[in-house]
Amino acid sequence: MKNIWLYSVRSYLKLGMFFYFKRIDIHSIENVPKNKPVLFLANHQNALLDALIIAVYNKRFLYFLTRAGVFKSSIVGKVLKSLQMLPVYRIRDGWNNLSNNGAIFNTCAKLFSKNETVVIFPEGNHNLKRTVRPLSKGFTRIIFETFEKYPETDLQLIPVGLNFKNAEKFPDSVALFYGKPLQAKDFILENKNESVLKLREKVHEEISKLTTHIPSESYEETLKRLNDLNVDFLKPNSVNKTISSNFKFHENFKKSSFSVLKPFFKTLLILLLIVPYVIWKLLVKPKIKEVEFISTFRFAISITLVPVWVLIMMFVLVSSFSLAIASTYLVLVLCIALITVKT
Structure with a gap:
């Protein structure tokens, strides 16, 4: 029943x-083992949408470590837990709650012993900046606890890179890259501090290959130059090569041609979906405090209020006219939506 x-x-x-x-665009999905325990380690830009993309475009059912704040509502909490999301606490959630993480980490170790998969965002928070931020120690603690309790576990670490064309805008494009598996046991050394350092450095290095990584010291200047070149952020290898070569290398990308009809179709779609649009524009969007949540809430509206x-x-339309007219309306909405999004 759960799998259904x-x-x-x-x-x-x-x-x-x-x-x-x-x-x-999904790349290197073949890197995901079918019958081994896996810890996915991904960069985190686009709030809950990051987790949903990884969950949807994966061979396996995943467990997610999710910030505890989103579990405050009992109804929302039950839904999230049914989707295999596990609450993890941070300092901002209160010092008293941090002790609850021990039970969650134990749960992760037990899951790995059963060849299950877990996703964690080791940066610890989300940010739309195109850079991989320093990684927290939380994921290393999960790895060490797993080997302490289940030393024979063949735990695989898979770095994941999420890349968005423009995460704030609609429609957007995304490219998901799965890196090659790392053997977790290769990082377990006698000196635990050295192991933690080695793990964090290696995972950071691998994630940085799978998504655009702009050095923080020159972030704004570098981002402006990349935008001026109209680079394709869905191709992180090419973008990172441009950065590392100090812009001596770069691919030439054509700017997408502007269609005079696209604004017309977008306006038509808004009129067809006027109530969900007004709710989004006037009631939901103004209350979003973090820009990283814009896409998540917009997507939530699109899969809930729009179908309703x-x-x-x-x-x-069926009650007032006929099934044929109602069906025509449905086909029209679908066609206009596809034209607006895909062109």
Whole structure:
């Protein structure tokens, strides 16, 4: 029953992402082992959408370490836990709550002993900046506890790179890169502090290859030059090569041609979905305090209120006119949505 629920949710989210993103590129999915315990370690730019993308475009059902703050509502908490999300506490959640992380880390170790998979964002927080921030020690603690309790576990570490064209805008494009597996046991040394340092350095290095990594000391200047060159942020290897060569190397990218019809179709789509649009524009978006959550809430509206509105409109049209007119409305919405998003 649990797998049926997870399959259903994943299929629905995948359909939603098809209509939400212009492009979704998945690279090196073959690097994910089928029957081994895996700890996915990903960069974190786009709030909850990062986790959903990894969950949807993966061969396996995953457990996620998620900040405890989103579990405050009992209803939301139950839904998140049904989706295999585990609350992890930070200092801002209160010193008393930090002790609860011990039980979560023990749960992760037990999951690995059963060849399950866990996703963690080792940067510890999200940020739209195109750089891989210093990694926290939390993920290393999970690894050490796993080997202390289950020393024979063949734990695989897979770095993950998430790349967005422009995470704040709609429609956006995303490229997901799975790195080659690292053998966790190779990083277990006699000196624990040395092991932690080695792990953090290696994982940071590998994630930085899979997403754009702009050095913090020259971030604004470098980002401006990259934007002026119109680089393709869905190709992190090329972008990082441009940065490391001090812009001596760069691919030439053509700017996307402007379609005079696209604003027309976008306006038409807004009119067809006017109520969800107004709710998003006037009620939801103004209350979002962190820019990283804009895409997450916009996507949430698109997979909840939009379908409800379409169903209501179809019911009204069937009741007032005919099934043929209601069906025409549905086809029109789908076609206009595809034209707006995919072109």
